[in-house]
Amino acid sequence: MSNSGTSVDISGSTGAGKDKSSQGSADRDESDDRGGNTSVPAPECVGALCYRIPITYEVGILRPTLTDVASFAPAGLGLTDEPDGVGIVGMPVNFVVTATTHEQTGELFELPVTVRFTPDSVVFAYGDGATRTAADGGRSLSALGLPQFSATPTSHAYAARGTYTASALVRYAAEVDFGSGWVPVPGLLAIPTTNATIDVLEARTALVDRTCIEDPAGIGC
Template identity: 55%
Template sequence: MAPTPPPNPDAVYPGGRTRDEWLAECAFDQACAGTVVAPGGAPLPGTEQADVQPVDPAAPAAPDPTTATIQDVADFAPAPPAIVGEPDGIGVVGMPTNFVVGAEEHVVQGQIFDVPVTVRFTPVSYVFSYGDGAVRETRSPGESWDDLSAPQFTATATSHAYGAPGEYEAGATIRYAAEADAGGGWFPIAGLLELDTPTTVIRIVDVETALVERTCDEDPGGPGC
């Protein structure tokens, strides 16, 4: 008899999607984000039962981590990442202030329904709240101007231009999709986990104030220079 081929890790995701397709589509459409049983219906580690044993209809069902929802794995969530405003927490009225969130994929060991699992959280969406009432949702955590090889005050996918001087508390909500592996391959967890970053204070000045506080000769990289 030929050996049983290993399970296709992509077949675990709903609708025959690959993992990348599931992250791109189902994270924003809960109709296709439901959990599924691993291919082949193999018992999960610790839940096997011998075929010769009769089934007691009154006995509780074996724990099945594939039925877990995002609430069942919330305790394994990453710590809220920081948000940074460029340049150096200071911006100029009418010019883009760039924001970057330090969210990354997070993998942790734990248990779902007493079954040992590996849980993986992947950030899929970012809702930036700029502190002046403006909100923007993106699929990017943002990139620094240095990483973009762009000069200061270049507009980016996560930047925001403030209309008046003042201090603003900016923050972001990160939405994470979750998956788990109980030994038979990854399977998706229904729902999204939302985590809020700590807020950061952004001080917005007009050009005249920026230049008076510190000249461009003194600080060539400062706001307005």
């Protein structure tokens, strides 16, 4: 019997090929009434059992769904905004979700399994009705080497002052391994992040003759 993982091959054979010397008295030379020698041949093997009989059973490949692997999914992540909790009308607020590949072992269909989740994309909802789908969760301004209020692939500029609640969905592609290699699970699993609250203010400028360092009591200082 052999098992390839997707089929089981069961075979059998008889002793038809045994040496005739071991077949008993029917194989020995005996004398007839005329004193001569005669040879009695071994019985001829007939029937299907005289040959190797392959019997193949197809074994169905397990096809888990997103519902099946949902319990292995990573927990929701935090959503970071820069600068922290504050924005200015018309200037970009940077948002970051740090999503990484997640693996977990356990049992599925009463079999040991490893489930792997890989971030596919992130959907940002900025709280003012605007959304954006990004290829990843973005990076901090310091990691990008940018100053505050710089535009990034995950940033958003609010058009009016107010308090907004932003959130995001991390969409993961899932794979399972029952011991014979990774098998993709159809679809994407969306895991919500925590919310982030941003107070968006208006910035007003004034033309002065000295800076706040030079005149700490000056207008706007």
